Amino acid sequence: MDIAKKIYKNSPNIIKLPIEYVYGSIPNKYKYGAKYREMKRLLEKSQWWPKEKHIEYQTMEMKKLLIHSYEHVKYYKDVFDDYGFNPYTFKNLEDIQILPLLNKSIINDNFQDLQSDNYPSRKKMLTTTGGTSGNQLKFFAEKNYNQVEWPFVELIWERVGYTSKSRVAALRNDSFRNRELFKYDWKERRLIIDNFHLSDSNIKTILDKLNNEKVEYIHTYPSAILSLCEYIKRTGFKMENTPKAILATSENIYPGQKEIVEGIFNSRLFTFYGHSERACIAGWCEKSDYYHIQSEYGYVELLDEEQKVITKTNTRGEIVCTGFWNYAMPFIRYQTGDYSAYASKKSCLCGRNYELLETIEGRWMQEMLVCKDGSKVSITALNMHSNLFDNVKHYQLFQHKVGEVIIKIVKTDKFSDNDEIAILKEFMKKMGESIDFKVTYVSEIEKTQRGKYKYLIQKLNI
Ligand SMILES: [Zn+2]
Numbered sequence: 192m193d194i195a196k197k198i199y200k201n202s203p204n205i206i207k208l209p210i211e212y213v214y215g216s217i218p219n220k221y222k223y224g225a226k227y228r229e230m231k232r233l234l235e236k237s238q239w240w241p242k243e244k245h246i247e248y249q250t251m252e253m254k255k256l257l258i259h260s261y262e263h264v265k266y267y268k269d270v271f272d273d274y275g276f277n278p279y280t281f282k283n284l285e286d287i288q289i290l291p292l293l294n295k296s297i298i299n300d301n302f303q304d305l306q307s308d309n310y311p312s313r314k315k316m317l318t319t320t321g322g323t324s325g326n327q328l329k330f331f332a333e334k335n336y337n338q339v340e341w342p343f344v345e346l347i348w349e350r351v352g353y354t355s356k357s358r359v360a361a362l363r364n365d366s367f368r369n370r371e372l373f374k375y376d377w378k379e380r381r382l383i384i385d386n387f388h389l390s391d392s393n394i395k396t397i398l399d400k401l402n403n404e405k406v407e408y409i410h411t412y413p414s415a416i417l418s419l420c421e422y423i424k425r426t427g428f429k430m431e432n433t434p435k436a437i438l439a440t441s442e443n444i445y446p447g448q449k450e451i452v453e454g455i456f457n458s459r460l461f462t463f464y465g466h467s468e469r470a471c472i473a474g475w476c477e478k479s480d481y482y483h484i485q486s487e488y489g490y491v492e493l494l495d496e497e498q499k500v501i502t503k504t505n506t507r508g509e510i511v512c513t514g515f516w517n518y519a520m521p522f523i524r525y526q527t528g529d530y531s532a533y534a535s536k537k538s539c540l541c542g543r544n545y546e547l548l549e550t551i552e553g554r555w556m557q558e559m560l561v562c563k564d565g566s567k568v569s570i571t572a573l574n575m576h577s578n579l580f581d582n583v584k585h586y587q588l589f590q591h592k593v594g595e596v597i598i599k600i601v602k603t604d605k606f607s608d609n610d611e612i613a614i615l616k617e618f619m620k621k622m623g624e625s626i627d628f629k630v631t632y633v634s635e636i637e638k639t640q641r642g643k644y645k646y647l648i649q650k651l652n653i
Contacts, residue, residue: 215376215377215378215379215380218355219341219345219355223337223338223341224335224338225338226335226338226339227338227339227341227342230338230339230342230343230487231342231345233487234342234343234346234487235346237486237487238346238543238545239542239543240544241544242544245486245544245545246284246486248486248487249284249486249490250282250283250284252487252490252515253281253284253287253490253513253515254278254281256513256515256518256521256523257271257278257281257287257523258278258279259307259518259521260278260307260521260523261278263307263308263309263518264304264305264306264307264308264520264521265304265308266301266304266305267305267521267523269304270290270291271290274289274290274291276289276290284490285500287490287513287523287524288492288500290523290524291524292494292498292511292524292525292526293522293523293524293525293526294525294526295328298328298330298522299328299329302329302330305330305520305521306331306519306520307518307519307520307521310331310333310518310519310520313334314333314334314519315331315332315333315334315519315520316331316332316333316334316336317329317330317331318330318331318332318467319467320466320467320468328467328468330468330520330522331517331519331520332469332517332519332520333516333517333518333519336469336516336517339516340469340472340516343472343485343487343488344463344465344472346485347463347472347474347475348408348436348438348461350461350474350475350476350477350541351408351435351436351438351459351461351477352435352436353407353408353435353436353438355380356380357407357408357435358382358404358405358406358407358408359380359381359382359406359407359408359409359410360381360382360383360384360400360401360404360406360408360409360410361376361381361382361383361384361410361411362384362386362397362409362410362411362412362415362416362419363383363386363410363411363412363415363441371385372384372385372393372396372397373385373400381410382400382404382406384397384400386411386412386415389415389418389419391422391426394418394419394422395422395426395428397419398419398422398423398428398430401430401432401434402430402431402432404432405432406432406434407434407435408434408435408436408437408438409434409437409438410438410440411437411438411439412439412440412441412442413439413442413443413444413445413448413452413460413462414442414645414646416437416439416452416456416460417448417451417452418585420451420452420455420456421584421585423455424455424581425584425603430455430456430457433456433457433458434456434458435458435459436458436459436460436461437452437456437458437459437460437461438461438462439452439460439461439462440462440463440465442645443551443552443646444460444462445570445646448460449480461475462474462475463475463482464482464529464548464551466527466529468512468514468522468525468527469514469516469517469522470488470489470512470513470514470517470522470525470527471484471485471488471489471491471510471512471514471527472485472488472489473485473491473545473548476539476541476543477541478539478540478541479536479539479540479541479547481534481536481539481547481548481549482531482547482548482549482551483539483541483543483545483546483547484545484546484547484548485545486545486546487515488514488515488516489512489513489514489515489516490512490513490515491510491511491512491546492510492511492512492524493506493507493508493509493510493511493531493532493533494508494509494511494526495508501532501533502533503533504532504533504534504535504537505532505533505534505535505549506532506533507530507531507532507552508530508531508532509526509527509528509529509530510527510529510530510531510548510551511524511525511526511527512524512525512527513525529551529552530551530552531548531549531550531551531552532548532549533546533547533548533549534547534548534549560588560590560596560622560626560647561590561593561594561649561651562593562594562622562625562626563593563594563624563625563626564594564625565593566625568622568625568626570588570646570647579613579614579617580614581605581610582602582603582605582606582607582610583600583601583602583603583606583610583614584601584602584603585600585601585636586598586599586600586601586636587599587636587637587645587646587647587648588646588647588648589647589648589649590647590648590649590650590651591649591650591651592651593651594625594626594627595626595627595628595629596618596626596627596628596629597628597629597630597631598614598615598618598628598629598630598631599631599632599633599636600614600630600631600632600633601632601633601634601635601636602632611630614630615628615630
């Protein structure tokens with residue numbers, strides 16, 4: 192198989208493209224293999240399970256994982272023995288609360304000992320999480336991981352009408368870096384658009400293409416779709432094609448952003464929460480914007496500041512996950528650095544019985560402003576009214592000093608001194624005396640290595 196792949200990779204396009212085209216025509220259930228089919232069958236049924244059945248399933252998967260970890264992963268063998276934890280008598284999900292938490296630095300320090308002894312290198316792949324250097328994480332995932340992951344993503348997208356035959360445009364550049372603006376991915380049957388240089392002329396070309404191709408779903412980052420919105424608003428560009436949904440992932444959606452996108456594209460902005468560490472996935476549904484935690488993917492706990500498990504609704508805590516699908520390097524009670532709260536509604540109108548989460552805030556150092564007195568305020572508190580930034584192309588918050596935040600602004604031609612006054616006034620109104628705001632003007636906003644915009648860049652030595 193590997194030799195065939197090598198030959199294919201080195202083939203010229205004239206041979207490659209027809210092969211890709213044929214591959215792309217194969218229905219997913221044959222293309223992605225047995226594990227994919229098994230997961231699809233499970234999820235089609237399990238999404239309608241009663242709550243008790245979800246718990247029963249999770250208990251069974253957790254026990255399997257714990258026994259595997261004890262028998263094949265040295266790190267867990269030592270930890271379980273130290274804590275007097277017996278995986279063979281495990282009965283209730285709460286029993287794992289006795290176990291210590293896992294985080295990035297523990298994983299780095301125990302990289303060898305966390306790998307299962309029964310997974311040779313041909314069965315696993317080295318994976319890296321996003322983020323700036325310094326807080327990236329390297330770990331091993333099972334090689335066929337996509338066969339497990341993709342059915343979950345499809346299941347979530349199907350809630351807004353997606354099928355494998357849908358016309359999808361991917362305005363992202365995690366899968367392709369190129370000098371061309373467009374590329375058709377015949378294998379996955381989707382149009383790929385490079386989001387790295389969203390200049391006015393590129394945006395115009397992209398919007399024309401979305402109109403002409405009658406794209407049904409735009410898979411993108413919230414920040415990228417917002418750049419298109421800003422252009423449409425500023426220039427009065429007419430979107431003739433209404434996508435069925437905008438599938439925005441990999442970044443937080445901040446208050447106000449959803450309304451802007453939905454107003455301009457006249458279609459739903461839809462998202463799910465997931466992470467490269469692959470221990471949790473939770474998506475919105477056709478009826479609500481609650482994150483439905485997929486019980487078949489992993490077990491989720493929310494922990495307060497004292498690392499006690501939260502059971503109450505509306506109480507924010509860190510998302511801690513145990514993933515069921517990476518036996519090559521199991522993550523048990525992994526601290527994600529993301530925060531959320533259980534929704535006050537215990538059930539959703541869609542009829543599914545998954546646990547529901549409210550909004551999710553990302554890795555705190557990127558998401559919390561640090562005030563003069565050292566206290567932290569979530570940037571979701573900075574929910575600005577929508578016309579405040581009418582004359583701003585992009586903006587980004589930059590904090591390199593406690594109690595001081597710089598608002599970096601890329602102006603449009605219409606921007607005036609009054610805009611600066613209004614923006615500063617609004618920020619000060621929200622934060623009072625606790626943070627000083629300053630405005631600076633830039634020609635471009637810094638992006639991450641993966642071409643994403645971050646709302647807040649923080650370089651604090653605390
Ligand atoms: Zn629902």
